[in-house]
Amino acid sequence: MRFQSIAATALAYAVFATPVLAQDRSGWPASFTVGTASQGGTYFAYGSGWANFVAKNLGVSGGAEITGGPVQNMALVHTGDLKLGLTTMGPAREAVDGQSPLAPGMKMDNVCAMFPMYETPFSIAALSSSGIASISDIPPGATIGFGPAGSTSDTYFPRMMEALGVDFKRRNGSWSDLGGQLQDGLIDVVAFAAGIPIPAVSQLEVQTDVNVIGMNDDEAKTITDSFPVSEFIIPASTYQSLDEPSRVVSMWNFAMVNCDMPESFVYEVTKLTMENNSEMVSIHRAALHSVPENYTQNQALPWHPGAARWFNENGYPIDDAAIKH
Template sequence: MKLSQMMSAVALVALTATAAGAQDREGWPESFTVGTASQGGTYFAYGSGWANLVAEELGLSGGGEVTGGPMQNMALVHTGEAAFGMTTMGPAAESIAGTNPIAPGLEMTNACAMFPMYQTPFSVTALSSSGIGSIADIPAGAKIGFGPAGSTSDTYFPRMMETLGVEFERRNGGWSDLGGQLQDGLLDVIAFAAGVPVPAVSQLEVQTDINIIEFTEEEQAQIMEAFPVSEFTIGADTYTTLESDARSVSMWNFAIANCELPESFVNAVVDVVMSDNERMVNIHRAAASTVPENWDKNKVMKWHPGAAKWFMENAGADIPADMIHGG
């Protein structure tokens, strides 16, 4: 073959590959944003990290965007103002049902599940001197700190306590502030929804004797029946106070995508995030749970077709057709 013929052949192959790449990327946006939460929190660090990773790997412009968190992210992704976002199962369920306080009555069904992120456990702490060693021990009218107003903890933990028959006075504040109030006797209990170990609890157990209260099997089952939470175990090595693993529940966090995004685009994004967990853990250690086998933790949202395809092909996911958008 002459040199000119060889060059023509190489050019033809390159042209064909380019055309195929262009076809694969049909409808892809040139840039994207990921709705996260406030700076300094896990959502912002985690979300900005995977946004930058995806942008770099796919040759696009993209990044994390500061938002009001899970509820606002559902709204932003549903309307298409953000291509991607992050949410917890509770806010996702409320948004789909039309009870998102940002837009009451609007059923946000155009936000689809994309991939599992990590869990937010629910845990209860009291001073040992209070004599409160179980949920049943919490006296009627107890002052319970539920975290910052409007947080996941403040939204769901009071409802969980009511479900378990606890009568209480509600208190709000930052976790460190609530820890101080507990130690000073201004609160009876703190109910946390936060990654463990919770710094405020770790600080408390250094300064005083505390009880980290687990749910009974019956209480755990009751909460799981009533709320979009999963079974969770707080390991005995999490706190020096714990002598054995503690039974709890957790709410899963999921990345979400606007349901109208191209299937090939979302499939490629999921592939970048889910194919190399070590890279994700380097972004944030919470990503240790960002693994393919956790696809089944979504019981609330319909899957984006591109994401569903990835998990079915790479994780053996058995996703029913009626749980896939457009299916």
């Protein structure tokens, strides 16, 4: 399958950047590509900006690739087709256990954790003109857009809607495309799983009135009891459409790397990212949570030795048993 590639070459930065001089660059890749997701979503914005940031500062050609999201990224990084990628803990756990829908029975055990990114809230949007202001307002047979096929949203949100008794027709597509379909009245609801603010929602609410829909007490309890998620509050300041905080559920995201990548390279990438949070936040606001303190949220992937070395050196202990050797 052919994917679009968004490249940020080292040549483009040669005049402007002073590369970090690592002590040992043996085995470093000549270039790298980060697996993200569809355009209009947070993964693409975060991943492409991060790839450019790393390329600029380490002097290695790098860029982002549009993919189907976390499930596909796990497969591409496991095989080495991509060196770096972004994933969510639910799909990561399923892939490591050999339960990936892309390759049932294949244990994707050559994928290692690098650093925590942010939580992915599962949120819902509908046009205000639809009259849909709560999950219970979604009419039977409504068409719901769940994002790209195989994405975190597409993997978990349909199951969540079924658990909440919602009768729906399923639609897949990029977040940008689904936002356009919602605005044109071709679908009734978009069920997003992405870091906030979601670019497609921010763009949509500039064009029309939008309802960003949360969960009530019973709905939140049903979902947290049944899925690997926790409650999450979307601040009212996130979207102009919110008058008050919105309670939803969320799942953590991590940057990952093929376990065969050189330790010194992964160490430098981890160091650069974890020690420059203000620059990461300038890429996307979700990076406010891309801080080392959140490393404990990794419950699915072994740590790459290079990443683990940085965390251990800086007071964030990782047991040897949790490191890939």
